[in-house]
Each structure stands twice: as structure tokens, then as C-alpha cells.
Amino acid sequence: MRTSVLSRKTKEVEVKVEVNIDSSGYEIETGIPFFNHMLESFAKHSGIGLKLSAKGDIEVDEHHTVEDTAITFGEAIRTALGEKRGIRRFGDAIIPMDESVAICGVDVSGRGVFNFDGKLKGLDDFKGENFYHFFDTLCRNSGLNVYLSAKGKNPHHMMEACFKAFGIALKKAVEIVDGDVKSTKGMLD
Numbered sequence: 273m274r275t276s277v278l279s280r281k282t283k284e285v286e287v288k289v290e291v292n293i294d295s296s297g298y299e300i301e302t303g304i305p306f307f308n309h310m311l312e313s314f315a316k317h318s319g320i321g322l323k324l325s326a327k328g329d330i331e332v333d334e335h336h337t338v339e340d341t342a343i344t345f346g347e348a349i350r351t352a353l354g355e356k357r358g359i360r361r362f363g364d365a366i367i368p369m370d371e372s373v374a375i376c377g378v379d380v381s382g383r384g385v386f387n388f389d390g391k392l393k394g395l396d397d398f399k400g401e402n403f404y405h406f407f408d409t410l411c412r413n414s415g416l417n418v419y420l421s422a423k424g425k426n427p428h429h430m431m432e433a434c435f436k437a438f439g440i441a442l443k444k445a446v447e448i449v450d451g452d453v454k455s456t457k458g459m460l461d
């Protein structure tokens with residue numbers, strides 16, 4: 273089983289994350305209802321097990337909680353994947369949601385770059401900048417390269433389609449297909 277348990281405690285946020293790449297189920301509480309909804313959408317549709325609790329200074333704003341959650345979740349994904357032997361490495365998804373659509377490509381390269389294409393307004397309790405900051409921070413700490421594109425009118429639909437697309441693309445990319453390391457370098461890091 274590819275699993276990890278990580279925690280992080282600062283003066284701003286306390287986070288605990290458990291990831292199980294090979295088993296589904298989720299339990300998520302960040303103190304930010306829309307962020308919970310997005311992480312639950314990711315977990316539900318990826319089939320990747322995720323237990324996540326974060327308690328942060330949301331009286332300031334959501335920034336610190338989103339950031340520290342992404343750091344810890346990213347490190348937990350990297351740790352659970354280990355040396356990445358046998359994984360497919362690449363995954364993709366095109367996920368529509370009503371008038372919106374999200375396109376996602378994932379490369380488990382070990383390098384960690386986020387590339388976003390789209391215009392996202394965000395919501396009152398979850399700003400567009402936090403959406404971008406979550407994925408950018410997650411990529412840098414997990415080593416995943418993630419391309420996301422979103423089109424639509426309703427920001428709730430656009431963000432939710434992105435989290436679902438990311439989950440489905442990631443699940444494909446981390447599936448064990450053989451015993452090979454998918455790189456001419458002989459390592460994914």
C-alpha cells in the first residue's frame with residue numbers, strides 16, 4: 273500500500289494529512305466550507321484515500337490555511353508515491369460541469385510546476401487567487417507537473433470541475449502498470 277501520514281504546525285496553521293493512493297475514502301475538515309467541498313470532490317472522483325484536518329487563522333483570511341494544507345498534502349503525495357516504480361506517469365481528464373469545462377494533464381515528473389489557463393473570478397469565501405495558490409503550492413511540494421485549463425461562467429462550477437479533473441488525471445498517472453520507471457534518466461525526480 274502506498275500511504276503516508278504527515279503533519280505540520282506553525283503559529284498560523286496546524287495540519288494533518290493521511291494519503292492512501294491505493295484505497296478510497298475521505299474525511300476532510302479545513303474550517304473553510306468551499307475548500308472542504310473541493311477536496312472532497314477531488315477525493316471522491318480520484319478514489320485516492322484522503323484524511324485531512326486543518327485548523328488555521330481563518331479570522332485573518334483563508335490564505336495561510338490553504339497554503340499550509342497544500343504544502344502538507346503535496347509532501348504527503350510525494351512521500352506516498354515513493355520511488356514511483358511502475359506508475360503510468362502521465363494522466364489526463366476532460367471534465368464538463370454544466371456550462372463549464374476543465375482540462376487537466378498530470379506528469380509525475382518530480383519537478384513540480386503548475387500551469388493554469390483560464391479566467392477565474394473566485395467566490396466571496398474562496399478567492400480565485402487561493403485556487404491558484406493551492407495548486408501552485410501543491411505542485412511545488414508534491415513534484416507533480418499539473419496543467420489545468422478552465423472555461424465557463426460560474427466560478428463554483430469551474431473550480432469544482434478543475435478539482436475533479438485533477439483527481440481523475442492523477443489517479444490515472446499513479447496507476448501501477450508494470451515494474452518500469454518511465455524515464456530515460458531511469459528515475460522520476
Ligand SMILES: [Mn+2]
Nearest residue numbers: 309428429432
Ligand atoms: Mn458543488
